[in-house]
Amino acid sequence: MPLDLPQTFRHHVFCCAQQRPPGHPRGSCAAKGAHPLWQRLDQKIQGKGLTDVGMAMTGCLGFCSAGPLMVVYPEGIWYRPETPEDIDEIVESHLVGDTPVERLVMVLTR
Amino acid sequence: MPLDLPQTFRHHVFCCAQQRPPGHPRGSCAAKGAHPLWQRLDQKIQGKGLTDVGMAMTGCLGFCSAGPLMVVYPEGIWYRPETPEDIDEIVESHLVGDTPVERLVMVLTR
Numbered sequence A, B: 001m002p003l004d005l006p007q008t009f010r011h012h013v014f015c016c017a018q019q020r021p022p023g024h025p026r027g028s029c030a031a032k033g034a035h036p037l038w039q040r041l042d043q044k045i046q047g048k049g050l051t052d053v054g055m056a057m058t059g060c061l062g063f064c065s066a067g068p069l070m071v072v073y074p075e076g077i078w079y080r081p082e083t084p085e086d087i088d089e090i091v092e093s094h095l096v097g098d099t100p101v102e103r104l105v106m107v108l109t110r
Helices: A034-047 A084-096 B034-047 B084-096
Strands: A011-016 A053-058 A070-073 A077-079 B011-016 B053-058 B070-073 B077-079
Touching: A011 A034, A011 A084, A034 A053, A034 A084, A077 A084, B011 B034, B011 B084, B034 B053, B034 B084, B077 B084
Parallel strands: A011 A053, B011 B053
Antiparallel strands: A011 A070, A053 B053, A070 A077, B011 B070, B070 B077
């Protein structure tokens, strides 16, 4: 890439908040319990004053069967957290300490 | 970073679709005409068969005065397109050709 700009965020986290109705064949991250996890993630990022970490909610990220899904850029690491403790570990290890949580990483293929 | 995983997408585009009511002090990307631009972007990505380019809608990306905003990862390049032609140029130059459109780049500081 010819542009070498400073990154706006050290880590930028995108969290799928897609909601589909119960029984929908694709399911959705929200139907799999995503929202309380993202709420905790937001609280942790705010609470720790991680001003160089961005977080945004998204529509469908395209891998519904693998949810709840979040992806951290610029490193492009996808996670499927399942518990509040998973969120806490992602925050401490990855967002604070720059060490991804390998046990929660999803390797997604298109 | 200790993990060196293959990227799921060659480019992953996140487009702010935040809507706030008319007159809201922060404004919003949707209030600035974002939706037709993102619709065109989606059509172009689909139409060209760019299966290695991901696209997702997001909530607020945090720089409302600079909208309509989109960001392309993993390179972390932010754009403020204003016209359909801007979208076409981003698709052709950046998403297809890997050359960012410098005239549309936003350098955002937190």
